[in-house]
Amino acid sequence: MATATITRTLAKSPPAVPAGKRQVRVFDDRIRGFIMEVRDSGSITFWLRYADARGRAKEVRIGRLGDITVDQARQRAEQLRAAVTLGGDPGADRDKVRSVASFGEFVEQKYLPKVRDALRAAADYEAMCRLRLVPALGRRALDEVTPSDVSELRRKLLAEGLSNGRVNRHLAVLRRIFGLALRWGAYEGRNPAAQPDMLPERHREEFLSDAQHVRLLAALDAEPDRVAAAAIRLLALTGARRNEVLRARWAHVDLVRRTLTVPLAKNGERRHVPLSDAALAVLRALPRALDNPHVFPSARRRGQPLENVRGAWARAKRAAGLPASLRLHDLRHSFASALANRGHSLYEIGQILGHKQVATTTRYAHLSQDRLVAAANAVGEISRPSPASAGDVKTEGG
Known part of the structure; x- marks a missing residue:
């Protein structure tokens, strides 16, 4: 040496x-x-x-x-x-x-595998990462991404024409990714998306009246695609999410206990959808395919569930005279509103819909105008004197 x-x-x-x-x-x-x-x-x-x-x-x-x-x-x-x-x-x-991994490496190797195992909405999360988040930040090391980078991403999402709600979904996913990276020790520092300046959202309030609900069910009776019609009818009668119904298997249906079990709901947990008499009737009328375990089998892909009901939904809306803007998800709003208008509590409605927070249920449970007017009239009744009490009023000097 x-x-x-x-x-x-x-x-x-x-x-x-x-x-x-x-x-x-x-x-x-x-x-x-x-x-x-x-x-x-x-x-x-x-x-x-x-x-x-x-x-x-x-x-x-x-x-x-x-x-x-x-x-x-x-x-x-x-x-x-x-x-x-x-x-x-x-x-x-x-x-x-x-x-320290790059943002793209962490998303691909750590975040997305967790999402695929835990969430039913994994495809949507993957799309947000693949189409926008990774292209914008993928090459940066996790500890190199700054709040300024997040603000720039937010600006680009808005410039792309995304709605406020959709931009917020991307920012929430980004915040979750960095939160997990910190928790798992992938880097040291702070979460650059902790305060991403969420945009104000205007929640849709479109839902069916009782008369529209009846017209929709009648239109479904005449729909030629019987499998799709039955799926839409079950959505309207249960308030379940689209994929909870379309991906349902007969093994998840218990006609005796009157439940449709969702093994992995949107919140990552198992939930049980209660089945009314009308919902049971829909299920009992469905034939069971010998080579397909799904309640609503695909006509094109062997062993797979029904892909979508867009065509049947569009035809049923036209036949029932419903607004073209009405979404399939609005059937979930309508279901919750029907329960609220019949006096059921937010707790009961939330349990049926599978909500963890009452605030979430509040967004779904719209009261009809007639019910609101009736409630307002209750105050008017208090201030209106009854005939008996009016006769008891004494005048000065009487």
Whole structure:
């Protein structure tokens, strides 16, 4: 092991690399662990060797001559040696920085596998990541993304024409990704999407009146696609989510206990949809395919569920004279509103719909105008004197 004072003069005339070897190292006689490494190619690289807190030998690369000078290398070696003396571990710090995954790597390798295992809406989450989040931030290391980057992403989503609600869904997913990354120790720092400036949303309030509900069911009776018609009818009669019905299997249906079990609901938990007499009638009238376990089997793909009901839904709306803007999901709103207008509590409605928060149920349970007027009239009745009490009023001097 060669020992000498590493100087500019030594770097200009370094020792020759012995034949058969790829390198020779010179250890500085003033700074412990400071090394000049001479390669057989003629390049020179500076290193610092030290022992960490556990006594393990480590080396950290300082730099290559040409990128830095000998004097800069010596100064850096002194700084690193001082840091080691004070309990630091420059090699570990460097490795920690290098080990931080990029946003794209974390999404693909950690976040999406968790989503696929836990959420029914995994396809939507994957689409948001693939189409917008990863293209915008994918190459950045997790600890390099800043709140400013999140604000810029928000601006681009709005410029793309996405609704406020859709922009908010993207920002919520981004916040969740960084929250999980911090919890799992993927990087150190803060969540850049913790306060993403969510946009105001105007929740839709379109739902069916009792008369429209009756017309819809009548239109479904005449719908030629009987499987799709039955699926829409069950959605209207249960308030279940679209995929909870379309992906239902006969193994999930208990006609005795009157439940449709959803093994993995939107919130990641199992839930049981209660079945009314009308809903049971829909299920009992359905034939069971021998080669398909699904309640609503696909006519095109063997063993698979019905893909969608768009055509049947559009025809039924036209036949029933319903607004073209009415969405299939509005049947869930209508179901909740029908329960609310018949005096059922928000707790009961939330249990049927599978909500965890009463606030969520409140958005679904719209009261009809007639019921609201009746409620307002109750106050009017209080202020209106009864005939008996009116006769008891005494006039001055009476």
